[in-house]
Amino acid sequence: MQGSFRVVAIGLILLLTASYLPYHNMKTPENLTINLVEKPQILQANFDHNESFSVNSGDYYSIQTNCITCSSTLSINGAELAANQQNYSGQIIEDGVLELTINNPNLEQFSPSYLVTINDSFANNRPSPNSAFSLHDPHICEVADQCVDSNSPILASQRDYITEDEGRIISGVTADEQSDYIGLLVTPGETIEFSLEHSSADIAVAAYFQNSTTESDLGELFASITTHNFANQPNVEFITFEQAGRLIIKIDSATAETIWSIGVILHQLSGPKTAEINHASSLCGHNTATLMFANNDTTALIFTAEHLAVDYSYQSLIEGNWVSTGSGVFIPNVEQHVFPLPTSNAVRLILHAPVFCLQTASTSFGDANSGNEAPSLPPILSTTDNSSWPILDVYGVTTTGEFTHSIRDTSDVFRIEIDAWEDSVHFIMLEVSGDINQFEIELIEKNQDDWSESQTKVKTRALGKLSVAMEVSRGTHFFRVSIINNSVNNSWGDYTPPTKYSIMSTYELVEEGEEPWFPPDENAEKWGEIARWFMGALFLAPAVYLGISQTRKKIYARNLLTKQQRLDWLKNRLDSGVSSRKNRRDLARSLDAVATLDWDDACSAWGEPDLSYRTENVAIAGWRLDPRITKESEAWPIIVGIYIIDGNWEIAALRFDSPEGKAWEIKSVTPRFLFSGFEVFLDTMNHGNKTFISVELTGEAKSVDIELNGRLNGEPYACRAVKSLARHEEE
Incomplete structure (x- = not known):
């Protein structure tokens, strides 16, 4: 059966837990076996379980139900081949459908193992080191952290997609008690992971390493004196290579036509890499790994080896140099701390194991939450930088x-x-x-x-x-x-x-003595000056606004003075159709602006007063407005001007009396002053003050008497115009 081999894995359903981990190294060919006490609890717990396979004449099959209390039947094209066996194997004699029916009345948990394959053509003689030999391309694990199953007690590779991993499963049949040989190309630093997946009878798997001139016997990898499948007996073997060459795998059985399959995965050597400490995360790999962690000298790294022990050594980075710090063995499922040397800022961890997975964490051992380890002695000199001594807060803090x-x-x-x-x-x-x-x-x-x-x-x-x-x-x-x-x-x-x-x-x-003065630093002076300019600008802004507003009022007042007869102008605007609302706005602006003029000029700006009154202390003038300018219908609008010639008035009020009939009622005042009933409250009026207001009155009287009362220079005082202001001009 010399020649190139062909492998077709039509059906392989194998689930993983763990049993033992043999370790193989090129320098130490002895096998180390670890047996597990517990068997896995797996998958199928249905009352009935059926499987079918498309087969051709000449194919070989091996089916192991792995269910002790189940009854089963194997048939082809409806014809029963065998029944109630835990191990079915043989050769197909006709094309068709191979069917397996399993009855599980006790709902036993089990995981069946199936292998259906064509006859192989593997070489039956081991090649010499310098002879040509066909080589198999194994499945390659690209990323170690993603390949290792950290839940597996033997840390075998993930098996979720085992049938989809190209080159991972090799299967065949031994014929006439002859051995099958398989070749794999290997390079320095690579690790080959083997697993015995399925065997219909006794089997032995051995390995040889060959370079161009010599051969080394690596010994037996697996041996079983009876049927075997990974689901019942999880197993894995790792071989690491220190030189280039090829690996020859020998499959041998004392039973003719033993149907077998093995798993092969190639793990490449990974170079140094930077890792981060993430709680509850795993760092996995094979053979050797160099991991670098950036951390300060008061942070201890915590590692927990999962399932299997890992040899390690580590170094601390001090001023650009790696200093050897310690070594040991990570014991499975035990938290172990790695402490960096003082003044270091990184740790380099070197791991050695056929396969490993580490849980990572960290803890700080700094004092006073400072991130520093408190020194053992005070600083010797006052000039010593004491920033590394943690501060003890004495103000009631723990x-x-x-x-x-x-x-x-x-x-x-x-x-x-x-x-x-x-x-x-x-x-x-x-x-x-x-x-x-x-x-x-x-x-x-x-x-x-x-x-x-x-x-x-x-x-x-x-x-x-x-x-x-x-x-x-x-x-x-x-x-x-x-x-x-x-x-x-x-x-x-x-x-x-x-x-x-x-x-x-x-x-x-207890504060005693004089309060000390501490000069400000440069930043305080810089930002203080900016703040002073900014706050000064904010304080000056209202004054600037008032100045501009007052200037605009005076300019507007001078324009009014040149035009004069402002009331006639407003009447003409009303006649021309300008809205009363717009005229009220112009009137309000004029009232404010005219107050900046001299009294006589201000009065002439409105036109001849309809009411005029003057004493040595105060002058009062009044004008009738066109009723169309009012907000309230039926209201009578008037303008009243008051000029304080001498003295200072307090709590001053302007009173509008009705000489006859019902009292007047004020509806609105422009500019806004507080009013009630028939009085407008002007409050304080000082010497030289000029005030013009527009008042809308409602009532039935035909005239109004205007009176100013309050306290003049601290004494009660009142003055009333001797003439009433008539509502209509003809009066």
Whole structure:
């Protein structure tokens, strides 16, 4: 049967859980086998299960039901071939449909395994190292993280789409007790994953490595003295190659016409890559992997090997150089910590295992939520950059810290910053909680001039508490927490649970002396100047607006003065059809503008007054308006002007009396003044003040008396025009 082989896998339904993991290396050909105690609980629990296969004469079939309590029947084209067997195998003698019927009255969970294949033409003799030989193209796993099934106890590759993975399944039939040989091309660093998928009888699978001149016997990969399928006996074998050549697989059976299939996957060597710590994510691969993590020196990486142990070593990046830090074995299903060296900013992890999957996480062991590990001693010099000493907030805030035994941390020093007046008195009390029987604390006051220790207080537990109090000066001081008689004895990097503690602070301030002045920084001066200009512009904006408005009023008033007889002009506009609303707007504008003119000029701008009254203190003038300009129908519009010649008026009011009949009622006033009934409230009117208002009156009287009353220079005062203003001109 020498020659090229042909493989056709028509039906292969195999589901994965795990049984054992043999590991093969080119240098150590021994096999390592791990047997699982539990069998998988799988798939089929239906009362009836049927399968059918299109077959041709000469095909071979092997069907294993894997169901102990089931009854079954195998038939071809309706003719029964066999019944109630767990293992059906043989050769098809006619074209047609091969049918399997399984009855499962006990609803047993089982996973049947099917293999139907044509007769193969694999080589039956092992080639010599330098002879030509047909090679099989195995299925290649492109991305390791996506191939490994992290739920599999043997970390076999994913099997969801096993029949669709081209080159993954190789099947055949041994004839006349002769061996079948299969060749695979391999290169350095590659890992070949093998699995024995199905066998209808006893079988042995062995491997040989050949280069152009020599051959190495890699020993037996799998052996079974009876039927076998992956669903019942999950298995996997990994072989890693350190040199280029070819792998020869030998399939052997003592039983003639043994129907078999194996799975072959090629895993290529992956180069170094940057990885991120994502909680609940997995990092998987084969053979060896170099992973780099960017993290600070107070973050410990946490790895949990899934199912199988993984050898590792790691290095820390310090000032551009990788420094060897530690090594060990990740034990399956146990969280293990990797601690970086101080001042490092990255970790490089190197893994070695036939196959691996790691769960990743991280934890910070910095003190006071600063991201820094508190130093063990205060800074020696005042010029030392003390930013790496975590700040202890004394203003009633609880600060937390820990002694990270894995890095031999036995003392933490915190920085205290006091900023207040020069001669102020500062009282600090610090209380530590935790395993205080092991702790010693020290409060250190520094002399800010020569950096010597002005005073120190060292305390241990007393009366069930651990606290210290001191009066300190303004400036920088330090507080130390230490472990005394530390009983933890471990190598650096070996994980030991940390000892945690909390610091509660109390602070009292008595301000004495003069309040200090601190010059502003450049940014404060820059933005302060911008803010002053901006706020100044905002404050000036109303004044500018008022100035512009007043100027426009005066210009408008001068235009009115040149035209004069403003009331006749308004009447003519009404006659010409201009709306009363537009005329009211022009009137309101004119009332405001005319008040900026001299009294005589203002009066002449309106025209000859219909009412005029003058004393040594006040002048009053009145004009009738065209009734068509009013808002209210039947209302009588008039204009009243008031000029304060001398004195200052307070709570001034303009009163409109009816000489006869019912009192007048004011309907509207322009500009807006407060009014009620027949009075308009003008409030305060000072010397030289000129006010013109338009009033709409409703009532039945034929004239109105106009009176101004209030307090003149603090004394009650009233003046009334001696003449009434008639409603109609003929009166």
